[in-house]
Amino acid sequence: MTLELISFPLCPYVQRSVITLLHKEVLFTLTHIDLAHKPDWFLQISPMGKVPCLRVDDDVVLFESQVINEYLDETTPPPLHPADPLERARHRSWIAFGGDALADQFQMMVAQGEERFTAAHRQLFEKLERLEAAASDGPFFAGDSFSLVDAAYAPLFMRMEILHNLRPLPRWESLGKLRRWAAHLLELPEVAASVQPGFPEQIRNYLSEKGSLLLRSA
Ligand SMILES: N[C@@H](CCC(=O)N[C@@H](CS)C(=O)NCC(=O)O)C(=O)O
Numbered sequence: 609m610t611l612e613l614i615s616f617p618l619c620p621y622v623q624r625s626v627i628t629l630l631h632k633e634v635l636f637t638l639t640h641i642d643l644a645h646k647p648d649w650f651l652q653i654s655p656m657g658k659v660p661c662l663r664v665d666d667d668v669v670l671f672e673s674q675v676i677n678e679y680l681d682e683t684t685p686p687p688l689h690p691a692d693p694l695e696r697a698r699h700r701s702w703i704a705f706g707g708d709a710l711a712d713q714f715q716m717m718v719a720q721g722e723e724r725f726t727a728a729h730r731q732l733f734e735k736l737e738r739l740e741a742a743a744s745d746g747p748f749f750a751g752d753s754f755s756l757v758d759a760a761y762a763p764l765f766m767r768m769e770i771l772h773n774l775r776p777l778p779r780w781e782s783l784g785k786l787r788r789w790a791a792h793l794l795e796l797p798e799v800a801a802s803v804q805p806g807f808p809e810q811i812r813n814y815l816s817e818k819g820s821l822l823l824r825s826a
Pocket residue numbers: 616618619620621622643657658659660671672673674707
């Protein structure tokens with residue numbers, strides 16, 4: 609089986625799948641595209657025009673990070689989803705929640721004005737506070753073992769730490785359980801290797817290009 613992941617280097621949803629592939633030690637190739645100039649071949653294979661897409665055996669194309677991760681999980685051991693259907697469904701619920709939190713985080717990152725920044729910041733932290741209440745005492749989301757929920761949140765946590773270093777985010781500092789969970793995930797080799805070297809600088813440059821308020825008031 610050949611696996612080609614179509615990527616944009618800064619995309620957190622792609623990163624969810626890269627972490628899963630690296631965790632499972634599955635061979636894959638990564639093809640980067642420029643989302644500002646989507647190539648025609650990409651638009652032809654990506655029904656939603658979004659990354660990630662996973663091309664399997666040069667033939668079938670999967671899209672949506674969660675679908676890709678579940679396919680990888682079902683086809684390569686060890687399983688990262690709980691065996692119990694109810695617990696598995698609970699994990700899926702929190703992964704979907706994390707997808708929305710990533711969208712809020714993105715809005716906060718690219719906000720140029722105070723009003724938009726405040727709205728995105730409020731939405732993001734309302735979600736993170738709920739997540740804090742749902743998370744276990746660690747070290748992972750569900751306790752002792754790494755799951756697809758961990759793969760789904762590591763990209764969000766990585767960006768939180770980068771943003772917090774650029775401009776202190778006191779509400780992030782107050783979320784003790786999440787920060788301990790984040791610190792544990794960010795030390796994992798598959799998480800560290802899921803981005804290119806110099807990633808914090810790449811995020812900073814992206815924010816600068818977007819005229820982000822986060823940099824202006826730093
Ligand atoms: N729900 C999707 C979200 C993917 C997504 O929003 N990807 C962004 C990049 S981070 C994208 O491709 N945006 C291009 C566009 O919307 O035109 C997933 O989980 O895969």
